[in-house]
Amino acid sequence: MRLSRLRKYKNKSKVYINYAKFPLMFYVSLFCLTSLISGTNGLYKADVTNSNTLKASWRETWDNSSLVFWKDDFLRKSEELSKEEKTAAYKEHYSFTCERGFKADIYNNGNTMKGPSTFFVRYSSIEDINKKKPGEIIFEDQIPVINSNELYTLKFEPDTEIKPGYYKFSALQRPLHPGGTQNESEKYEGRFEIWGEVSVYITQDEINACNSTTESAQPKSTSDSVKVNSEREETATKKADTQEQNQKSEPKESNIEKAKDSGKKQEEENQTQNSESNKSSMGDNPEEIKEEPPDLDDSEVSTENTEDTEKQEGDKP
Numbered sequence: 001m002r003l004s005r006l007r008k009y010k011n012k013s014k015v016y017i018n019y020a021k022f023p024l025m026f027y028v029s030l031f032c033l034t035s036l037i038s039g040t041n042g043l044y045k046a047d048v049t050n051s052n053t054l055k056a057s058w059r060e061t062w063d064n065s066s067l068v069f070w071k072d073d074f075l076r077k078s079e080e081l082s083k084e085e086k087t088a089a090y091k092e093h094y095s096f097t098c099e100r101g102f103k104a105d106i107y108n109n110g111n112t113m114k115g116p117s118t119f120f121v122r123y124s125s126i127e128d129i130n131k132k133k134p135g136e137i138i139f140e141d142q143i144p145v146i147n148s149n150e151l152y153t154l155k156f157e158p159d160t161e162i163k164p165g166y167y168k169f170s171a172l173q174r175p176l177h178p179g180g181t182q183n184e185s186e187k188y189e190g191r192f193e194i195w196g197e198v199s200v201y202i203t204q205d206e207i208n209a210c211n212s213t214t215e216s217a218q219p220k221s222t223s224d225s226v227k228v229n230s231e232r233e234e235t236a237t238k239k240a241d242t243q244e245q246n247q248k249s250e251p252k253e254s255n256i257e258k259a260k261d262s263g264k265k266q267e268e269e270n271q272t273q274n275s276e277s278n279k280s281s282m283g284d285n286p287e288e289i290k291e292e293p294p295d296l297d298d299s300e301v302s303t304e305n306t307e308d309t310e311k312q313e314g315d316k317p
Helices: 002-037 083-093 204-248 252-284 298-315
Strands: 067-069 094-097 101-108 117-124 136-143 151-156 165-172 192-195 200-202
Touching: 067 165, 067 192, 083 094, 083 101, 094 200, 101 165, 136 151, 151 165
Parallel strands: none
Antiparallel strands: 067 101, 094 101, 101 151, 117 136, 117 165, 165 192, 165 200
């Protein structure tokens, strides 16, 4: 039964296949003719786009510098020192003066810094400042590049009035430093912070003493400036008086010499005028010869010169 069905439907499928060949051949021949007759312009454009991206990132490295605030371990034989000696040493490196303000010494225990850093001054009016109780930041400034094994002094000179309380310095390590306590501010995220060993405590009596010294120093400075100006004026007047006296008390000999020189010049001018007049008269009447004036003795000439000089001196005021 099955074989008969296959034979039956096999013959029918051959007929349908033969009918389908004619339209297929027609469409294939039509496509070939159109491709041969039409132009050869490129209908498609092949552009190669690379979607891969290269990202180059630069990461900052630690410069191997290490900042440390001064402590008694820096002293030689610090174990043998007494508490009083240690406190005196701390006051030298963490101190306050009315003229210079606050200061704290910091030391670079590593390599030379490749850039600046930042330090802060913290304040608390009630209790001592530490890492758990950081207080309030009242001042912020830059730490310059510190060389290896170099001690640098951080300074804070307050512009406003000083309040009684505790003051302490803190500083940031260079970026990517591995040790310290991390700073909580967003501005210095990831930076480690170190704290000064000692806080500087100031009382109201010390502030009053500073104010009194500054007030007493102001009038002294004005009086000193007045004294200096008066001394300068006195020296200037003295110089002017001495110059006038020197001009008035010139030696008489210099005046006499000037008079003699002027007399000699006048005599020379008179002689030249006489010689020119003689020449002109000789040119007009060569036969006439004028008599020359008689020669005078040297004593008579000297007396005439002295008389001329005395007359000139008498004419001068």
